Amino acid sequence: MFVNKTKLPHLLLPEHYSSQSQYEVEMEAMFRPQWHWVGSLHDAPGDGDFFTRELFGVPILVRNHQGAYHCFLNVCPHRHSTLSSECSGNSPTLKCQYHGWGFNVDGSSGRIPDAKNFRPMSGGPECLKKFALAVHGPLIFVSLDPSCPPLTEQFAPFASVTDEFSSDRWAHAETWHYDFPANWKVVAENTVESYHLESVHTDSFRFEPEDAIEHEIHDGGTIMRATIKSSPWSTRFSNWVTTQIQPGCSPQYRMHHLFPHLFLMRTDVMLQVMVLMPTSPTTCRVTVSVFVLRREHETIWSKWLTRFWGRVKTSAVKKILAEDASLYPGIQTGMEHSPFKGCVSTREELVHALQNHVAEKCGLRSEASRDEVPVRVDAPVSNEGGR
Ligand code: FES
Ligand SMILES: [Fe+2]
Secondary structure, three states: OOOEOOOEEOOOOHHHHOOHHHHHHHHHHHHOOOEEEEEEHHHOOOOOEEEEEEEOOEEEEEEEEOOEEEEEEOOOOOOOOOOOOOOEEEOOOEEOOOOOOEEOOOOEEOOOOOHHHHOOOOOOOOEOOEEEEEEEOOEEEEEOOOOOOOHHHHHHHHOHHHHOOOHHHEEEEEEEEEEEOOOHHHHHHHHHOOOOHHHHOOOOOOEOOHHHOEEEEOOOEEEEEEOEOOOHHHHHHHHHHHHHHOOOOOOOEEEEEEOOOEEEEEEOOEEEEEEEEEEEOOEEEEEEEEEEEOOOOOOHHHHHHHHHHHHHHHHHHHHHHHHHHOOHHHHHHHHHHOOOOOEEOHHHHHHHHHHHHHHHHHOOOOHHHHHOOOOEOOOOOOOOOOO
């Protein structure tokens, strides 16, 4: 069931998908002040394990300290070296790779080699810069903005997707990246609409009839629920695998979009996570991870089945994303030359919800939004069936 009953305006103009000024506004108003999915518990599973990343050019280091995760700016206060240049590793203590300054879990400096030569140290020893970190299910999030509201607030309507099972039940299958030649909104809008499935994913990804699709629109994102169309054989096989791993697990497809850039997809015993990071006005980097549930009491057989299902699901997701990827250059080219306003159907209403979020955050109100006011299902429609 859809939220709206009538077609919707295309709130963003084509130029909003390629302009440098729009890109800069989005970065300041939407992306930098946001929580970002930077990795998963399996990236640093043991005490002292760490991984490093770049978040919008800012080097960060995430470290597991006795099972708790902490995030630091990956820069040493002594003479500015990165603490570690490795993508991941293990160190018994948090220590700079250059002169070996040690740091405590709160970022305060610990052992400083030859410390007497730093006397007097005005204002006390230097500290690492620490960033906010939150864990949801198997996922680790970081915010560079100290004033960012708690992730739990933003996550509330979507929490069931990660809270349904304890984080250690999720086995990581694979993580991979794409660099797409398209504005991030091209990819995001394509991800949240099911209208293109029939023409683009003819053999790989279809839903049961559209009246079986359910949409929810929240302030912080959207949810789509649908039933995936598959052959009787494939449905039977999938149900059998699911029953082996988690009896009673819902086979329904659920896609949670947390504005602006995070997607959590659940179906049977699989969790797919996808994040879009803008890299320029016309390019973005996409990171995807697939997780599969472990059986509560694992056996050799169930471990094998979880690994097997991870490979099956990963390969299905890659096929679908490759089909979408083949469209992005054409959509981006069209955006850069379009004289049209565009329009959005009720089936594409989650695209409208994202555009509305972007327009509000960026202070945009296009001509289109003044022309047409959508009608929601719970409102009376005077010209039902009209165009
Ligand atoms: S730069 Fe880190 S200890 Fe010198
Ligand atoms: Fe698609």
